Amino acid sequence: MKNFNLTHRIVMAPMARMRSYGNIPQPHVALYYCQRTTPGGLLISEATGVSETAMAYQNMPGIWRKEQIEAWKPIVDAVHSHGGIFFCQLWHAGRVSHQDCQPNGESPVSSTDKPFADDPSNEFTPPRRLRTDEIPTIINDFRLAARNATEAGFDGVEIHGAHGYLIDQFMKDSVNDRTDSYGGSLENRCRFALQVIEAVSKEIGPDRVGIRLSPFADYMESGDTDPKRLGLYMAKSLNRFEILYCHMIEPRMKTVSEIFECRESLTPMRNAFNGTFIVAGGYTREDGNKAVAEGRTDLVAYGRLFLANPDLPKRFELNAPLNK
């Protein structure tokens, strides 16, 4: 990976913990990340909110306030002291939120005002469609959050463009029903994502920027009628900005946890993108090795296996038994 001296290809996938009380990461999280750090290993943080309106769920961390930046510093330092490379995943939940998580109890914002079709326990508040003139403010929130992440010491940021959150709500045609320059054609639907990438890259340098995408997933009612075209368009467009990496979720992961039989592959996107490619979703030691050996990816991110096995790289090296 350009400018980073990785010693192996096993990446810790971003995983929300929901233990950041008051949206401030707590000191105990340093231990959690350090347990999963190896010298020259890449870790991606839990989803971290870029602003007050970005938030959802309980106790997710943020990185828009001074207090949050200060709280991240010793955590990032701890990972660095173990030789790790640490990227902060920048997140805006969009409509996957509830008014109780929003400033002044307002509706969450989205590309649309469509509520979830299937939300029996009213987990989510119907969203308010962002006006075209409000969109630059959200892009600016990502830019400032990236600056804050570098101030906190992170080596770079991963823009969360996956899993039905705000950026995905713009990209996917089942969600985005806009009629302005951010809706309709594929080019228009991807405009927001690409403007975020551009702003963040200009702020901290493209060599410190990655993005996570899940064109094939329909998690949080975020399916697309032509995911291959979407994934390919994004992979090609990213080259304009020369960002560090593109992290894609395997088509077999329709949600974040269920694995489906699937014939689709990420190879066209991998071939279209010029930077480092990372895959994630249901990988084992064996098929991770196979994906690398066959040239289908550069790096493989592991989620649940890393959660249950903090020393995952060592266990893979020894081919040792794994905790479930």
Ligand SMILES: Cc1cc2nc3c(=O)[nH]c(=O)nc-3n(C[C@H](O)[C@H](O)[C@H](O)COP(=O)(O)O)c2cc1C
């Ligand atoms: C507890 C948990 C929290 C997660 N939180 C995030 C997150 O904050 N951001 C994200 O992009 N993906 C998140 N994911 C998805 C994982 O990064 C990963 O893509 C998924 O678990 C599939 O990979 P795996 O089969 O190796 O676990 C989460 C998954 C789990 C299990």
